[in-house]
Amino acid sequence: MVKLTEKQRRFADEYIKSGNATDAARLAGYKNAEASAKDNLRKPTIKSYINGVLEEMASKRIMQASEAMELLTTIARGEMEETMYIGTSDGVITIEDKKPDINQRTTALKEILKRYPIDREGKERLLQAQADKATAEAALAKNKADKLTQSGKVNELLQSLLDVKSGGDGSA
Known part of the structure; x- marks a missing residue:
């Protein structure tokens, strides 16, 4: 020192x-x-x-990462119990040990999976799903752009019809 x-x-x-x-x-x-x-x-x-x-x-x-992962693992496995205080109809409070519910366990699992890489096959499926999503989003964007372009042409035609009906020559 x-x-x-x-x-x-x-x-x-x-x-x-x-x-x-x-x-x-x-x-x-x-x-x-x-x-x-x-x-x-x-x-x-x-x-x-x-x-x-x-x-x-x-x-x-301060909790180290390994300690946090161990805690998340015990929650995900349903090993940890939580003490619950419950009021009864006669006003007596009872103590009950409760294991993590499915939502708590799922949340713990998600946190663990964020930190650990998945296997190769799972990674490939994830990448394929992300690629499919990107392709679908691109197709949607193109569809919207096409509709906007068609909408502009329709508006021009409608304006021409209105001009003709009102006695105009159709030019703007």
Whole structure:
């Protein structure tokens, strides 16, 4: 680990607790707390120590991906039970252990499948389905464009008929 003096270590530990550098310097025993705080936060050894401690704390407090996947797996398999509090007609509350319902299990499965690639055959089917969807969307767009083009021609013909009926020569 990083070599710090006892005073620097106290400063860093207090800074980690409070997030206030001036207070940390004062508590660590520095005479000019504000100036010492600024100086200490610029020192690479102290910054390195603080970052190392914060990373270690985060790794203990924040769930890792493997732990999250294990939790999702127990839900998807229906192994985890949830405690339910149920009110009865006579007002007595009973506690019942409930396994995940099908919606919860399906949601957990979807989350797992997002993170793990499917087999080659499944991937090919997915790619084919995406290609088919793109082809269908292109055909729909072309159909709409054709209708708009035809609609424009129909409008021109209707305008010509109206002009002829009103005594015009059909030119716009």
